[in-house]
Amino acid sequence: MADEEGGKSKKLIMIGGLVIGIAIILALAVGGTLYFLDRDSSEESEGSAIPGLEGSDIQLGTASYYSFEEAFVTPLISSDRRQRFMQLSLAVKGDNPQVTQAIETHMPRIKNDLNRLFTGQDYQTLQTPEGKMQLQISAAEVVQKVVEREGVQIDQVLITNFVLQ
Template structure:
């Protein structure tokens, strides 16, 4: 009978020891995870690194307003004996609502001038990044010219090509 009581006590001790070891293992895993990932303030040893991260470059929100000129411009080219096409989605970037409203107000004139500008381009030159950048700058200048002539002195920052497809 004593053997049976000793065996029961031994089993209880074994179960208690196993439970304590499991709980300690879980606590160590959670504590280690929090320590390495900085989950508990003050526990991480890299306070200098955290200070440098917080004093890094700050993101300054932009006040820019964008106006998308819909529908896209579609231009056809005669490149040698083949008929080629270009489709350009254009957006205008400005700093004020009044500049965007002027672009909307004079959209027919702006669309006309941009269509003429795009049609005058050489198909071979606009296949290069430099040629596309020159065309974008010329488009910006064309919109600014319309606003200078017909607008109330407002100006835009730039014309953006949000999608340009050539075939």
């Protein structure tokens, strides 16, 4: 009976040692992974500058977006004499936060000018990719014309939702 108790205690000690050993190996693996991941991210942040542009004023990752809360819904001109509508959601991309402030300041004027632009569109033209691209460019010109009073420049107007009916 004493041999059985001695054998059980040896097995428990071996199992306990094995569990502790596995826990140590896992802790070292996690620690090593975190060390190398942190080291890679610090190297990327140091090397994020574009070669040859060390003295320029370009800053990466400074884009600012403004999304219009409500979609524009306007009637369209159609050659088939049916009543057609367009629903359009927009976002404006700029290179600094002043773009958002300028858009909010002049929001009524921007909405008015965009509604006037959208109402005069042709249904058949908007069904083509070229028509959609031209609409996007025209919308960017309208917004830029209004916000340039504040001395800011937009990059582009993005169409985030587009539905024709």
